[in-house]
């Protein structure tokens with residue numbers, strides 16, 4: 001790994017360029033942060049996507065804005081409606097080059113309009129603003145790393161597909177297929193730009209995440225005159241909830257959490273509708289299968305009650321991303337690369353999920369926290385550490401240089417998948 005930890009002439013050139021451009025990266029991220037792109041702010045997303053396309057036009061790449069398919073949502077009335085998100089930005093460069101990489105990032109944030117829209121320089125080396133870390137800063141870092149790479153001598157050796165998504169924070173239900181397609185086009189490794197931790201640590205293994213909505217229908221009846229004719233959907237839901245929570249601590253690493261129950265009726269009517277919404281997390285494929293079987297079993301039990309029927313929606317929309325030998329080999333290579341610029345990068349396992357899970361599910365090992373260092377994401381205290389912009393852009397540029405000149409053997413790493 002020693003050759004990964006030393007700087008080539010191309011690496012030195014990237015360093016000079018990225019540190020010289022640090023102020024520009026910050027400026028752009030601040031401007032992007034001020035533009036609201038809450039996941040459900042379709043208008044805001046539509047207006048923002050062309051800004052991304054403009055910025056990425058600096059690359060030698062083909063750029064398209066594509067409207068993804070609609071996705072299902074179960075309403076409080078138990079009915080399924082179709083929801084749409086903003087455009088997906090799909091970028092392709094040098095698809096014939098010998099080394100191919102898939103890159104991804106999301107431009108939506110968890111903040112609806114009016115919740116958190118101001119950008120504040122705190123004067124202590126951090127900037128507070130919506131999406132500064134998660135992950136408009138990361139998208140800037142990705143772009144500048146690619147510009148630095150393309151300014152070097154290795155560019156014809158490496159091509160990439162980038163997917164910038166409008167719906168990561170709500171599960172990539174519209175952009176998941178675009179991610180899968182980009183990852184399946186011969187990519188050796190994946191690079192995703194979620195924020196690194198404040199300390200610079202990055203995510204190691206990730207659990208898989210599922211979301212389920214179970215809609216239960218009973219039979220309404222007047223609670224005073226004909227209680228015995230009614231069949232309570234809430235009673236069935238209550239049994240279901242207790243059963244789901246009892247699954248915790250039954251299979252290593254698998255957790256269930258019932259988040260909400262909708263439905264019900266006035267107290268003088270037997271309720272004929274209840275919707276139980278819950279999530280599950282599982283560390284690997286086997287655990288996810290077990291969790292799914294348990295949900296089906298409990299759904300079967302609920303709907304075998306007299307007069308109750310129902311619908312089961314959802315599943316593991318982000319499959320687990322365990323630390324297998326391919327992932328570990330990639331982490332080791334990134335660690336050695338970080339050493340070239342004085343970073344000792346640690347990889348920490350997490351229960352959180354991101355697009356890296358989807359890229360892994362497509363058979364491509366990946367690192368998914370190549371973005372800026374920051375913290376308190378998904379809160380009004382979200383902040384980014386300003387000095388991390390050139391640092392993290394350089395880390396990515398060095399990874400690209402190493403993939404292109406063979407110091408980092410992406411093919412060997414990808415071939416470790418499934419072993």
Ligand SMILES: [Zn+2]
Nearest residue numbers: 106134135194
């Ligand atoms: Zn994110």
